[in-house]
Amino acid sequence: MGFAEKFVASLQSSNLRDDAFHHDLDAIAAAALAGDLGSLLCRVKYADGTINKLFEGNSGNLTQLLRIWTARVIQKGRERKWVEEGAAWDAHAAQALYRRVAERSLAYWLDGKCTNCSGTGISSSRQICAPCKGIGRAEINGGGFERERTLDMVSDLEGLLQAHHGRAAGRLGQF
Ligand SMILES: [Zn+2]
Numbered sequence: 001m002g003f004a005e006k007f008v009a010s011l012q013s014s015n016l017r018d019d020a021f022h023h024d025l026d027a028i029a030a031a032a033l034a035g036d037l038g039s040l041l042c043r044v045k046y047a048d049g050t051i052n053k054l055f056e057g058n059s060g061n062l063t064q065l066l067r068i069w070t071a072r073v074i075q076k077g078r079e080r081k082w083v084e085e086g087a088a089w090d091a092h093a094a095q096a097l098y099r100r101v102a103e104r105s106l107a108y109w110l111d112g113k114c115t116n117c118s119g120t121g122i123s124s125s126r127q128i129c130a131p132c133k134g135i136g137r138a139e140i141n142g143g144g145f146e147r148e149r150t151l152d153m154v155s156d157l158e159g160l161l162q163a164h165h166g167r168a169a170g171r172l173g174q175f
Helices: 003-012 019-047 059-079 088-110 144-173
Strands: none
Touching: 019 059, 019 088, 019 144, 059 088, 059 144, 088 144
16 A cells, blocks of 8 residues: 555544554654654755764754654664663663664764864875875764664665655656
8 A cells, every 4th residue: 555545544534443554654654753843854964064063953853853863762772672761770771772772863864974174084294194094984883782782773864865865856757
């Protein structure tokens, strides 16, 4: 079932306790979120110019983006069972982890350049930049597990942007 059909089906569903209905609502929320997020990502990354640090520069879009993105990372983290959320302490730690991963992945995706060489890979003394080993990309902080989850989320962000570009291209193709 496509998105439009699901949307219509959910509107027609009269039983609020129906699991299928809730499933449809989830699908709609996810699709709506993905749609908004894609265009927001595009606006923040390209329209707002260079962003050296997260939370600086044009922060309106960025704040909104971080809020939506954090909600999405929490959802993904739970779906993928990054951590067991058994005890209250676990749930608290899990929330902190989701937030760190959300903030770091967004910051890295927006501007992941090595600060030592500004992404050139060459140091001021014309040597290969030591901190990034000439790659020009910044390191992602955090332990191995957290770092991997952050990288996963960075590629999810990239995927969302590509999907947004794909949809925009599709709409253009109709004219
Ligand atoms: Zn460097």
